Amino acid sequence: MNYATFHPDGTLNQRLIKGMHEIPKGAVEVDEALWLRLIRENDGIWSIDADGKITKQLLPSAPQTREDVERLRLAAYAEPVVGSDRYFAEASRMQVMGEAGWEAVRDAGIARFNEIQTRYPWPEDQFAQ
Structure with a gap:
């Protein structure tokens, strides 16, 4: 249930x-x-x-400001079930505890982190300065 x-x-x-x-x-x-x-x-x-x-x-599909994107990214990284932070925390714990397989967990975190950044790209005008 x-x-x-x-x-x-x-x-x-x-x-x-x-x-x-x-x-x-x-x-x-x-x-x-x-x-x-x-x-x-x-x-x-x-x-x-x-x-x-x-x-x-x-949520808005195309955030207008860098602050909007940052807020969305931080929330997505920290999301307890599908965020990237949980993988990094688990990999760190596994490494400290001497458990095998922490590299695969870290790599899953990196992949999810990159997916989140792709989902919430920086506004184009931030780079046209």
Whole structure:
């Protein structure tokens, strides 16, 4: 069983799996189809309305400023399920602990980092100075 929690403003807070996480009071159970969307689709802001309907508002496809791109990139890097930071943290832990295979995890982090940068390119006018 999968659950989601939401901030007071209605935006998605956490995605939780029963048996792996403690499910807090007020968590909303989500079906498998919505769960897959919640963990895979990171191109918008998930929220719940007063009627309990969970929807996604798409992020702008072409941010106008460098600050917009930086904000989107940082959020994407830090996203706990599909972000790149989790790979780097895991690779660092594995390396420190002397575990084999940390290089492959690091490489997956680099690949995801590059995907995020491709998804959110810098505005062209930033380089025309």
